[in-house]
Amino acid sequence: MNMNGAQMVCEALVAEGVKTVFGYPGGAIMNVYDAIYKQDGFEHILNRHEQASVHAADGYARANGEVGVAMVTSGPGFTNAVTGLATAYMDSIPLVVISGQVPQFLLGTDGFQEIDAVGISRPCTKHNYLVRSIDDLPRILKEAFHIARTGRPGPVLVDIPKDITAEMGDFVYPDEVDIPSYLTVPKAKEEDVSAAVEAILKAKKPLLYLGGGVILSNASDSIRELAALSQIPTVETLMALGAMGAKNPLRLGMLGMHGNYASNMAMSETDLIISLGARFDDRVTGKLSEFGKYAKIVHVDIDPANIGKLVNVDYPIVGDVKEVVEMMISGLTGKVDPEQYTDWREILARYDALYPQSFEDSDEVIKPQWVIERLGELVGEQAIITSDVGQHQMWAAQHFPFDRPRQWINSGGLGTMGFGLPAGIGAKKAFPDKTVINVTGDGSILMNMQELITASEYKIPVINVILNNHFLGMVRQWQTFFYEGRYAETDLTFQPNYKALAESCHGIGYDVTTKEEFDAALKDAIEKDKVAFINIQVARFEDVLPMVPANGALNNMMLPKIANPDKGEK
Amino acid sequence: MTEVRRVISIVVENESSVLSRISGLFSGRGYNIETLTVAPIPGSKRSRVTIETRGDERTIVQITKQLNKLIPVYEVIEHSEMVEKEMVLVKFPLTESLADIEVLCEAYNGTIVNVGLDMCIGMVADEPSRVKHFIEAVGRYNPIEIVRGGVVAIER
Numbered sequence: 121m122n123m124n125g126a127q128m129v130c131e132a133l134v135a136e137g138v139k140t141v142f143g144y145p146g147g148a149i150m151n152v153y154d155a156i157y158k159q160d161g162f163e164h165i166l167n168r169h170e171q172a173s174v175h176a177a178d179g180y181a182r183a184n185g186e187v188g189v190a191m192v193t194s195g196p197g198f199t200n201a202v203t204g205l206a207t208a209y210m211d212s213i214p215l216v217v218i219s220g221q222v223p224q225f226l227l228g229t230d231g232f233q234e235i236d237a238v239g240i241s242r243p244c245t246k247h248n249y250l251v252r253s254i255d256d257l258p259r260i261l262k263e264a265f266h267i268a269r270t271g272r273p274g275p276v277l278v279d280i281p282k283d284i285t286a287e288m289g290d291f292v293y294p295d296e297v298d299i300p301s302y303l304t305v306p307k308a309k310e311e312d313v314s315a316a317v318e319a320i321l322k323a324k325k326p327l328l329y330l331g332g333g334v335i336l337s338n339a340s341d342s343i344r345e346l347a348a349l350s351q352i353p354t355v356e357t358l359m360a361l362g363a364m365g366a367k368n369p370l371r372l373g374m375l376g377m378h379g380n381y382a383s384n385m386a387m388s389e390t391d392l393i394i395s396l397g398a399r400f401d402d403r404v405t406g407k408l409s410e411f412g413k414y415a416k417i418v419h420v421d422i423d424p425a426n427i428g429k430l431v432n433v434d435y436p437i438v439g440d441v442k443e444v445v446e447m448m449i450s451g452l453t454g455k456v457d458p459e460q461y462t463d464w465r466e467i468l469a470r471y472d473a474l475y476p477q478s479f480e481d482s483d484e485v486i487k488p489q490w491v492i493e494r495l496g497e498l499v500g501e502q503a504i505i506t507s508d509v510g511q512h513q514m515w516a517a518q519h520f521p522f523d524r525p526r527q528w529i530n531s532g533g534l535g536t537m538g539f540g541l542p543a544g545i546g547a548k549k550a551f552p553d554k555t556v557i558n559v560t561g562d563g564s565i566l567m568n569m570q571e572l573i574t575a576s577e578y579k580i581p582v583i584n585v586i587l588n589n590h591f592l593g594m595v596r597q598w599q600t601f602f603y604e605g606r607y608a609e610t611d612l613t614f615q616p617n618y619k620a621l622a623e624s625c626h627g628i629g630y631d632v633t634t635k636e637e638f639d640a641a642l643k644d645a646i647e648k649d650k651v652a653f654i655n656i657q658v659a660r661f662e663d664v665l666p667m668v669p670a671n672g673a674l675n676n677m678m679l680p681k682i683a684n685p686d687k688g689e690k
Numbered sequence: 691m692t693e694v695r696r697v698i699s700i701v702v703e704n705e706s707s708v709l710s711r712i713s714g715l716f717s718g719r720g721y722n723i724e725t726l727t728v729a730p731i732p733g734s735k736r737s738r739v740t741i742e743t744r745g746d747e748r749t750i751v752q753i754t755k756q757l758n759k760l761i762p763v764y765e766v767i768e769h770s771e772m773v774e775k776e777m778v779l780v781k782f783p784l785t786e787s788l789a790d791i792e793v794l795c796e797a798y799n800g801t802i803v804n805v806g807l808d809m810c811i812g813m814v815a816d817e818p819s820r821v822k823h824f825i826e827a828v829g830r831y832n833p834i835e836i837v838r839g840g841v842v843a844i845e846r
């Protein structure tokens with residue numbers, strides 16, 4: 121069919137099954153917006169900042185596993201989107217971001233709103249394209265979606281000069297992609313998996329170490345099966361929460377800098393790390409030379425570059441986690457004796473009893489951890505929890521009872537403050553029937569709070585639970601521990617009126633200082649079904665514990681005061 | 691870990707951004723580029739990029755894996771079984787002995803390629819380590835300018 125480049129973009133999006141596009145118009149992308157105006161194949165959500173558009177597409181993708189799509193104009197529109205691209209890149213989230221570019225005759229002339237989008241985004245995209253001919257456009261769009269979602273997923277940028285979106289051409293959307301230089305993932309080698317299975321059978325203290333790849337490959341069910349079959353305990357990274365389900369007896373919890381005692385001790389004492397879709401991030405491993413010191417390592421990853429990047433691996437397996445886990449299950453069935461690791465599980469149960477994930481509650485002031493636990497009781501399994509970055513994020517990770525994969529949406533790799541609200545908008549678009557709660561801080565929420573108006577306009581009622589400690593709390597915590605309490609630029613005593621902010625954008629605000637008020641506010645916000653700020657005054661100087669200081673050994677944790685020493689002994 | 695020198699040969703799609711993808715990968719991840727050459731592969735739509743680099747074993751492995759991940763990269767060849775050559779051009783003042791310079795160039799499989807009114811240009815193409823020695827050796831003839839090409843390599 122003959123049509124212009126802008127229409128081709130719309131047709132391609134429809135062909136890819138895209139239902140929602142998050143974006144923001146401007147000069148160089150206007151042709152495409154004109155085509156969007158004339159079509160009804162997908163909905164467009166106008167965020168109020170391009171960063172938020174990309175985060176929203178990202179939240180959408182994390183929630184339902186499909187490719188998220190965002191659209192921005194050239195120059196500042198694109199540069200605003202960069203943080204979103206980098207956030208998605210670090211967590212391997214499939215996105216296609218379409219940016220306008222100045223017309224080709226202006227390329228390289230420092231034209232109005234010209235910036236080298238492909239150059240800037242190279243290190244924070246899986247791949248990117250500058251379209252140079254209308255004839256290439258359908259193929260490039262097809263490739264972009266393919267590259268975004270296959271292999272190790274990631275964001276792909278397609279930068280389209282304005283003359284190309286105006287130009288007429290013949291639109292034939294390819295059925296298949298043909299990129300001979302693009303390595304698709306080989307099926308894991310049978311012998312690699314058998315070697316790992318043998319190692320598991322020989323191990324005395326094996327440990328399943330689950331990372332974000334488990335969520336991305338939808339491997340949660342298989343992993344629960346593997347754990348149940350073998351009775352091997354599991355630890356999860358920040359990105360894998362929900363994989364095992366909070367109630368699973370084989371789940372020790374989150375490991376790493378703010379991991380719990382039992383998980384970190386398990387990692388320190390295991391003799392076989394079975395790493396599934398995890399990448400040995402420094403926030404997880406602490407001091408590398410001490411990490412898994414007594415362990416052999418099985419490393420399953422879809423990206424060969426992750427294997428052996430930081431630690432020496434004894435059993436490397438390149439492949440899709442889900443596939444490999446299923447192969448492991450058949451290899452272990454009939455051979456593994458669940459009693460085999462009983463002693464090991466008992467040791468870990470003792471560690472868990474000694475220092476459970478706990479906090480000291482208070483009657484005078486709301487403890488942030490209480491809010492999260494209460495939230496878990498009140499909204500539980502059906503809700504999707506997004507978060508920003510800081511202490512609130514860690515408390516949410518530690519205390520919310522995540523039951524299923526894709527229930528927890530946060531920026532783990534880049535740690536982007538301002539992610540939570542727009543990501544929540546995306547998640548709620550993907551699952552309109554679920555309650556979406558953004559657990560945030562008084563610092564983070566101000567980055568991208570313009571999305572209140574987006575959420576209101578499109579009736580996407582994300583509930584923002586602000587754990588307000590009048591601090592950039594996580595930085596304050598480091599200042600307390602490592603900078604002798606010099607609180608350089610972290611005091612947020614000077615506050616906006618959060619309730620009024622929400623109301624000014626046609627949402628609802630609540631100021632909460634007691635537990636009863638919190639219950640009432642949350643109930644009311646859910647009932648009213650509007651975007652909400654629940655601004656909770658929490659204990660100002662609460663610290664996130666346990667904590668492994670950066671680059672410390674995992675078994676060297678700063679622990680909360682309230683241990684259960686009597687429970688530690690048998 | 692000890693550093694090793696490696697020559698990596700990369701077969702890529704002929705497209706304008708591919709070189710920046712490769713060099714950006716090196717600079718962004720803190721890898722070294724000692725030399726880099728690139729030219730189209732005759733009779734194909736592909737180019738060959740040859741990079742001479744240094745790093746410990748883990749780094750070299752990472753480099754090849756990361757290069758392999760770049761979408762327009764077809765093949766990354768990295769092993770010690772390569773025939774390597776490098777070229778160098780040296781401009782000498784004619785106040786030096788032309789005969790001496792010629793003998794020196796010939797000792798390194800080279801020759802004098804140009805003689806002007808007050809200068810001459812010698813050319814040598816040889817193994818990179820020999821090129822290094824040649825450059826040391828020409829020092830005493832007061833070279834005006836030395837231009838090195840990067841390493842090119844082919845599998846044995």
Ligand SMILES: Cc1ncc(C[n+]2csc(CCOP(=O)(O)OP(=O)(O)O)c2C)c(N)n1
Pocket residue numbers: 508509510511512513535536537538560561562563564565587589591592593594595
């Ligand atoms: C965009 C961005 N800028 C700076 C940081 C560094 N940073 C990490 S946590 C944090 C404090 C967050 O404060 P707040 O949102 O109030 O959360 P709290 O830690 O108090 O729960 C900062 C500034 C970041 N992660 N992201």
